[in-house]
Amino acid sequence: MRIVMIGSGYVGLVSGACFADFGHHVTCVDKSEAKINALEAGEVPIYEPGLEAIIQQNRSAGRLDFSKNLAPSVGEADVVFIAVGTPSRRGDGHADLSYVYAAAREIAAAVRGFTVVVTKSTVPVGTGDEIERIFRDEFPEKDISVVSNPEFLREGAAITDFKRPDRIVIGTEDTRAVEVMREVYRPLYLNEAPLYFCERRTSELIKYAANAFLAMKITFINEIADLSEKIGADVQKVAKGIGMDKRIGDKFLHAGPGYGGSCFPKDTLALVKTAQDFDSPVRLIETTVAINDNRKRAMGRKVIAACDGDVRGKKIAVLGLTFKPNTDDMRDAPSLTIIQALLDGGATVHAYDPEGMDAAKDMLGPVIYGNDPYEIAAGADAIVIVTEWDEFRALDLKRLKTIMKKPVIVDLRNIYPVNEVTKYGFGYFAVGRKPEKV
Template sequence: MRIVMIGSGYVGLVSGACLADFGHHITCVDKSEAKIDALERGEVPIFEPGLDAIIEHNRAAGRLDFSKDLAAPVADADVVFIAVGTPSRRGDGHADLSYVYAAAREIAAAVSGFTVVVTKSTVPVGTGDEIERIFREEFPGKDIAVVSNPEFLREGAAITDFKRPDRIVIGTEDARATEVMREVYRPLYLNEAPLYFCERRTSELIKYAANAFLAMKITFINEIADLCEQIGADVQKVAKGIGMDKRIGDKFLHAGPGYGGSCFPKDTLALVKTAQDYDSPMRLIETTVAINDNRKRAMGRKVIAACGGSVRGKKIAVLGLTFKPNTDDMRDAPSITIIQALLDGGATVHAYDPEGMEAAKEMLGTVTYGTDPYEIAEGADAIVLVTEWDEFRALDFKRLKTAMKNPVVVDLRNVYPVTEITRHGFSHFAVGKKTEKR
């Protein structure tokens, strides 16, 4: 099939590359000349393990190409995916759909013959209806079916998620569009990936409901962690104990500094705003958003407390900046709020992250960046583990203690057992565990 992907950001580029790997012919379109020029030079603008190899392979095979103009590829396309950004709108928190509607108008003007237009972007309920209205009123002669097909890609594991999905949700009540979408995902037949067809509005809500539930689960275990610290329990053991219940499951029960990234913060807020518009407020999600925002600031205070109540004039080494490992995404990363709290407290912050430092430089103030954990630990009063990259899982604590001014470790991801830290003479501050001071 000939497929066009409008938007060559995280979702569009991963989805387009994987569909090309299935054997479809994909054209990824983006208005950013710099991005398209970079892709045509073989430079991938995002970090996602394995993505560069898939892009290179499919470009060489002639199944994947890039364009700054959508008119020609859309005219030949069987399916056009809209995968543009839907950031939180300034002022009210609603999803900004201006890019989606602009893309829809350009697509409708260019299509020729029956074409399925698919919203892959995360959009509020009713967006597909509005796109259909635009097509019907502004382009009445065009034969277009509008479908919802939300993405469920985890940054750092997106290729696996696309090729071996838990489910593929497709929202349409159009029989022709149903058959086209079956053909798009037919290569996944051997993987037995379940195609779940439902109404378009239902499909749009499924994405928001899924992300909101996972955000709630993270927030729940973070609050349990706070209680554990007060009563002397171990949150990791609590999480394991409740996660063994199949009704609950063990995923997203890892206590930490709060959720961040491109999805959970904006999607929970957008769901809250949608529910308010329909006079059906979602109190659990509203509270989840508030708790998560407060938690990031609380983690900054936790580091300050671990340093004796003040960080003025002290050097703090921060390990990990991105919101999670295996990505370069700094959007709403807990590290931003934590580092700002340390800077406000008068600390000097030195930081290291395998992939996120370039993006961090645009977001953070006077932070010094190093080349490895041991460089930034030199003369530090505390080391704070914020993101659980693999290379931080086997640190040489003997070497760190020699380098540091004060042996204090604040492990906000509970990467290390208490004994692993304390036996080297460090004071250990974790999340949801008893503090062990040297």
């Protein structure tokens, strides 16, 4: 099939490359001339394990190409996916759908013959109805079916998630569109990936509800972590104990500094705003948003407390900047708030991240960046582990003890056993565990 992907950001690029790897012919379109030029030159603008290789293979095979102009490729397409950004709108927190609607109008003007237009972007309930209204009122002569097909990709594991999904949600009641979408995803048949067909509005809500539930689960275990510290329990053991219950499951029960990234913060807020518009408030999600915002600031205070309540004039080494490992995404990363709190407290912050430092430089204040953990740890009064990159999981603690000014580790991801750290004479401050002072 001939597929066009409008938007070559994270979702569009990953989805387009994977569809091409299935054997479809895919054109990824983006208005950013710099981005398209880079992709045509073989440069991938985002870090996602395995993505660069898939793009190169399918470019060489002639199944994947890039363009700044959508009209030529859309005119020949069977399916056009809208995968543009839907950031939180300034001022009110609603999802900004201006890019979605602009893309829809351009697509409608270019289609020839029956075409399925699919919203891959995360959009509030009713967006598909509005796109259909635009087509009907402004382009009544065009034969277009509007479908919802939300993405459920985890940054850092997106290729696996796309090719071995838990489910593929497709919102449409148009029998012609059903058959087209079955053909789009037919290559996944051998993996027995379940195609779940439902109404378009239901599909749109599934995406928001899924992200909100996971965000709520993270926030729940973070509050249990705070309680664990107060009463002398170990949150990791609590999480394991409740996660063994199949009704609960062990995913997203890892206590930490709060959720970030491109999805959970904006999607939870957009769901809250949608619910308010329909006079059906989602109190649990409202509270989740508030708790998560407060938690990031609380983690800054936690680091300061571990440094005897004062970081003025002290050197703090921060390991990990991105909101999670295996990505270069800094959007709403907890590190942003934590580092700002340290800077406000008068600390000198040195930081290292395997992939996120270029993006971080545009988002953070006077931070000094290093080339590895040991460079930034030299002479430090404390190390703070903010992102659980694999290379931080087996640090040479004996070496660190000799090069640091003070032996303090604040592990906001709980990646070390307590006794492994304290046997080298470190003060160890984790999340949801009793602090071990020097």
